[in-house]
Amino acid sequence: MSxxxxxxxxxxxxxxxxxxxxxxxxxVIDVQYRSVGRERLPIMDSIQxxxxxxxxxxxxxxxxxxxxxIEAFHRRKLPVIFPHVAxxxxxDGQRFGDxxxxxxxxxxxxxxxxxxCAPQPGDILLPKHxxxxxxxxxxxxxxxxxxxxxxxxxxxxxxxxxxxxAVDASSYGYHVIVPHDAVFDRSQTSHAVNLFDMNxxxxxxxxxxxxxxxxxxxxxxxx
Numbered sequence: 404m405s406x407x408x409x410x411x412x413x414x415x416x417x418x419x420x421x422x423x424x425x426x427x428x429x430x431v432i433d434v435q436y437r438s439v440g441r442e443r444l445p446i447m448d449s450i451q452x453x454x455x456x457x458x459x460x461x462x463x464x465x466x467x468x469x470x471x472x473i474e475a476f477h478r479r480k481l482p483v484i485f486p487h488v489a490x491x492x493x494x495d496g497q498r499f500g501d502x503x504x505x506x507x508x509x510x511x512x513x514x515x516x517x518x519x520c521a522p523q524p525g526d527i528l529l530p531k532h533x534x535x536x537x538x539x540x541x542x543x544x545x546x547x548x549x550x551x552x553x554x555x556x557x558x559x560x561x562x563x564x565x566x567x568x569a570v571d572a573s574s575y576g577y578h579v580i581v582p583h584d585a586v587f588d589r590s591q592t593s594h595a596v597n598l599f600d601m602n603x604x605x606x607x608x609x610x611x612x613x614x615x616x617x618x619x620x621x622x623x624x625x626x
Contacts, residue, residue, distance in 0.1 A: 404599060417603040421578045425553040427618055428482040428546055429472055432536055432558030432565055434520045435487055437513035438462055439559075446589060454513050455505035458559060458589045468585040468611040469520045469557045475615055477523060482549045484527040486536035486558075486568070488514060534567035543575060553578040555614055556606070561588040562597045569606050579606035582614045 404412075412418060439462030440449035446459030476483050522528060531540050546554070554572045556565055556579060565586050572579045581601055588594035602608035 412603055420607050423578070425578055425580075425617065425619070426551050427476075427553040427555050427580070428484055428549055428551040429476045429555045430536055430557065430568060431469060431473065431483065431485045431520060431522075432556065432568060433486070433488050433560075434462075434466070434469060434517050434558050435513065436515050436517060437488065437509045439466065439517060454509055456509060456513075458587050461587045461589065461591070461594075462559060465557075465559075465585050465587040466517060466519050468582060471611055472555065472557060472582065472585060472614065473520060473523075475618065479618060479620060481618065482527065482545075482551060483522070484529055484536075484542070484545060485516070485522050486529040486531050486540065486542065486564075487516070489530035489532055534564045535571045536564070536568040537571040537575065538567075546577070551577070553580065555580045555582065555618075557582060557585040559587050560593075561586045562590070562593040563588075566597050566601060569601050573605040580614060580617070581606045581608045582611045583608050585611050585614075 437454045437456045438458055440453040440457040440459055442449070442453070443463045444452065444459050446457065446461060449457040449459030473483055516522060527545055529536065529540055529542060529545075531538070533539060536542050554568075554577050556569050556572070558565060565581065569579050569581060579601075581598065583598050586594075586598075588597070598608050
């Protein structure tokens, strides 16, 4: 962002951090092999050898941070929810399929969860057919039942399903946190711009380390 553009955002008052107590749930969005490939490859190699939807090395950089957050939420007995791309039948393409027809050709094994970030017993699996984890899913009902007022959004892509979910979460009145090193995109430019925009309007963007200092401890840890 140029200094002129930054001054516009500052003058308009965008980017103020949220305040208050948080009761967070972790969203792990689309961390499936279709998103990163099965091998840690440069993105073009991953697209050509494995899945056209793969973010390759960019995704694998985020996987350890996502894994740390999952482990921390489990340890603190906080909810972990896995919105994920449901296997696409022929009728599921709709308008996104028109724009990106390659999404309709991913084999079933591409929809498996990445082992390093796999769900554990008690986690909630939430298949979805569109970008936002909220659209056409019972996510709000789950969050209400869990008494969550905050979502920590991880996964992919920053400019697609992560952003769409963050915008909808904000619209529903949730405090939104996006750990910048636990989300990823095939375009690093798009990744950076969308992080800036989300931080300006819909979410608090910070590192995984900072998120870990914010989430409440268990009773035992806080004693």
